Amino acid sequence: MKKSRFSEAQIVGILKEAELGAKVGDTCRKHGISDATYYKWKSQYSGMSVSHLAQMRQLQEENAKLKRMYADLALMHHALKDVVGTKALTPERWQSIVHALMSEHRLSQRRACQAAGLARSTQRYARVVCDDSGVIDFIQRYVALNPRHGFGLLYDSARYQAQPWGKTVLWRVYCQLKLNLPRRGKKRMPQRIKQPLEAAPTPNQGWSCDFMSDALWSGRRFRTFNVIDEFNRECLRIEIDTSLPVARVVRALEELVEVRGTPQSIRLDNGPEFIAQALKQWAQRKGVELRHIQPGKPTQNAYVERFNRTYRAEVLDCYVFESLQEVRSMTEDWLHRYNHHRPHESLGRIPPVAYRVKRFPNLYF
Helix, strand or coil, X not given: CCHHHCCHHHHHHHHHHHHCCCCHHHHHHHHCCCHHXXXXXXXXXXXXXXXXXXXXXXXXXXXXXXXXHHHHHHHHHHHHHHHCCCCCCCHHHHHHHHHHHHHHCCCCHHHHHHHHCCCHXXXXXXXXXXXXXXXXXXXXXXXXXXXXXXXXXXXXXXXXXXXCCCHHXXXXXXXXXXXXXXCCCCCCCCCCCCCCCCCXXXXXXXXXXXXXXXXXXXXXXXXXXXXXXXXXXXXXXXXXXXXXXXXXXXXXXXXXXXXXXXXXXXXXXXXXXXXXHHHHHHHHHHCCEEEECCCCCHHHHHHHHHHHHHHHHHHHCCCCCCCHHHHHHHHHHHHHHHHHCCCEHHHCCECHHHHHXXXXXXXXX
């Protein structure tokens, strides 16, 4: 039977006839309905009047309207949640939203946090202001003294000096001061056969020598003669002058031997000063073996080459020199810091002199 055949008012009227004394069978036959339909109407509309039906119809319409409104608001709410998610707003911004809901809309903190999708622990979190004055002072003093050192050397120096700050605190303040240097990408090289150098097992057993060159502010060229100990990469001497012939090289080595003692061997390249007859004669008199590397193979003298890079980056390329005396003075100051205070990665992140004293505490030079 179609639902629209009888209105709700007509259904209530039919039920009233039976309630007033008419037989159910006669009433059903009169209106053309079955007994099952009558009892179904009775279970649904029994005891109701036309005014009750109108009121129920009004309530149903309002309920449907509220459902549509709730669906629209829920859809809008989910859309806003997707657009303004946790990544779009900072926690500080979410906290300001919760404060606005609590102050302007009189919501409790629980309901405001629930509406904003913010955890109550985040809302109640009170930021602790850290006193980084000591860290800032340490970093600024270190960078002023070593302007070409990166964070790795800064952290190693802080550990060596037993500073109380950890790596995270140092890195945070280091970045806040905008001192982090740009990182250079490594060039992709083909795979090569590795032939590691064998460092001397004891101090003063093997030395490495090499030359470097640079220029003053006036354009005048000068050279440096660098000598290091292969055992702990300690720089023994840096001779600086506009010209360093073989006689000057022999004199510098002779003075170094008087202070440190005679080494067993010296690793050299094939420069004109290192293949000169005067140097060979001096080595024969002292009983020193001259180990010349293969031509075009600077990696065979990698210890002093690595030192040259550090010396160039932290001294020669870092400052503008107006005189040779200024070069010697700044080199001497840097050399003391390099040997006694600058941590060396291959030595367990301690300075070369400290490494020598640690391995051979009874050896003095």
